[in-house]
Amino acid sequence: MKARLLIPLAGVAALVLAAVGAPLLPIPDPIHMTVGQRLAPPSLAHLLGQDEYGRDVLSRLIWGARASLFVAGASAFLALVIGTAMGVLGGFLRGWVEIFTVRAMDVVLCFPPILLALLIVTILGPGIGTLILVLSVLFLPGFVRVAYAGVLSVRSHQYVEAMRSLGASQPRIMLRTILPNIAGPLLVQLSLAVAAAIALESGLSFLGLGVVPPVPSWGVMIRSARAIMDRAPLLLLFPCIALTLTIFTMNALCDELRDTFDPHSAALRARRRRLLDFIAPGLLPDRGQAVLDIRDLSVEIETPNGVIRPVQKVSAVVAAGETLAIVGESGSGKSLTCLAAMGLLPPAARVTQGAALFEGVDLARADEATLRRLRGGAMAMIFQDPMHSLNPVHRIGHQIEEAILAHHPMPRRQAEKKAIALLARVGIPDPEQRGRAYPHELSGGMQQRVMIAIAVANGPRLLIADEPTTALDVTIQAQVLELLAGLKRESGLAMIFITHSLPLVAEIADRVVVMYAGEIVEEGSVAEVFARPLHPYTAALIASAPSEGGSAPQGVPGTVPQPHALPPGCRFAPRCAHRLDACEQAPPPFVTPAIGRGTRCIRWTLL
């Protein structure tokens, strides 16, 4: 178990032990008064001193913990049992039962908590019994919801269905299958309830409406010490500290429990900032026309399981008027390569090696101000999922204007006009009207057109399209591709087209780079690569693509290796039909049989 969980757990355990064992501890009677020693300062016999009736303060603190924890524990437990039962019944039986168990909780939530507590105290009068009843009513909705949600998600599972068809009775199904599944969230809820109950109990006791004196309770102690704080401030401080420490420990326990049972809420570890090594970029000659020249680019990501290198020494060049396709399965590193070039890597990732020269500027080492000037201006990017890539709360016209204004300050009206013209250019009908729409009011194809409008707003010389048609249906895909091709023809921009679909590559690209597990495995012109693939992976990809009238597509057997468990030799070897022993010994070099042609396979001559 994690230390972070153990520490608060040990704290709570110590507290519970002290409270339960209070009668056995060698401490004075907490309600025994010695009027002669009123407000006596700490002494050996009374370590924390004596209160206004001469009672031992330490002893009262420990006995106070007993009262607090008993009330909090009992009420939380009561709420746990009743709430879980109600939630499970409501979720399983539905109908009227659901209304009276689950929906009825909305009524409890209509009252501010303390108010409901006071209403019940008025009717029943103060005391420990009332307190437990009040608190358990307050915590009921939390448990009901957790149990209800758990049942709803579990009841559709196959094994519940299976058990039912096997003839298991309803109660058996509930107990056997559902309870273990929701135990984690319920435990979190229980710790939350105990922590809140301690605070509420002390508050009500402080008001004189909870635990009734002479029973010692922290709330009661603070209440009585308040009156004499001018003479004995310590008497006030001790129970305050005890209460705060207890709640602090309980809260810490809650947080850790939640992290343990709900991996989503576990905050990601703090990440280091972008630290670049300043190794000189590759000393290759300038390749003339290149708009983007990526050289030996490597990206590292820190994960809880260690550092992974999803992009390793990737080199690629794209010239003006040219379309370069980067092809690969998910996880091949094709998107990260481009995000690295744009300076848009997620915080956990960083460039460790290599360069990405955009018209001579090294993007991998450029400062944020330089990158910002280039991004959305001279170079732009379109993303895979247009629905999530547009901000849902701003009108689309506004989102385009923003891109224009970021690079060309101009009056708002003028930017608005430009935005409308751009909407018309990307083929959105009725652009003036649509400019006032929110993203969710548009179809996926229209949303991607808006993304394209944003990308080309400032006439970029490089456009990176990261699987721009994956989220769209086939007819819309063709329209968006046509739009991109048209834009390229018009402005002569360089385009990088990231995709996992080879047929799309044949349609749109001039040259292609094939990536596998973070490395480039093959490079060449589209015509050559399709006619004579030099890497078994490319060949397998071509075979797996549906072709007109040809043989049925064959899938590539196996899966991409995990980035933290890469094979020692060729990364594709485990899935390769042509592998030799040598393939599994050492990583193969990238060989270049001709200019602009390359493969990472030692058997390329034989394929």
Next chain:
Amino acid sequence: MMKRIGVSILLVWIVSSVVFLAIHLVPGDPAELLLSSGGVAPDPAAVEALQRRLGLDQPIAVQYANAFMRLLQGDIGRSMKDNSSIAEAIMRRLPRTLELITAAGFMGILIGLPAGTLAAIRRGGWFDRVGSWLAALGLAIPVFVMGTLLVLLFAQMLRVVPAGGYVTFAQDPWLHLKLLSMPALSIALHLAPVVFRITRASVLDVASRDYVRTARAKGLSAHAVLVRHVVRNALMPIVTVIGLQLGGLLGGTVLVEFVFNWPGISSLLVESVSSRDYPEVVAIVLVISILFVGLNLLIDLIYGALDPRVREG
């Protein structure tokens, strides 16, 4: 939206019925219950008198109908103690509580929102660590403990403010604000950590969304990305949480009002609970619950204004 308002009205009706019926849900005679204390049987004559006064001698359906007729006419009853109008007492005291909540809300948001945003931006940095630790501490100190400690420090030891009390703004504006500052601060110091935490979590969540990457890809300045895309979108869960917190304060100022002798509606409630003035308790609980439901409706409206996707839904 109409549906949402309809649900709110339904909830108000259910809440008022629950409040009305609460005393009848307990076994035994309500009047006897209210008059009994510490196991001593109350005087039968007094019980009978109380029964007549509260109309408890009539059938429950009649009582229920009568109570609702009076409610619809705006009559929320008279105090059992001195037969004074409860509505008047509430009107006198409610604004003071609302003033306290507003002041505390402003302070809490002013501390929590910027601090939470900064902590999220510099995640893992020293500000984030110190802030998160302070927030955990702030959450662990109950409001009444915080209030009591503030009294000990500022009133008892430093003697810069009075220990509590109330004067109207008209009587003495400066003293009014000084008296307001302490209870408001006690609440704010508990509210700020809540706002801090949800802001930090929400900003971190939004910062990793695709549309923030788009905003950066447009070449927007870091400031523009943060304000227009991250914080703007992060506001939605923050508004919800702040709303819930302020709603909880409607009744939750009880402890602070008690600590600082702030004569708001909550301390009126405590007084009537202590003296078991049932009609007054019912009226106050009813009024606050209606405000609470109304506040939740208001949050939904703000939410709709912040998120166009909710508006039509």
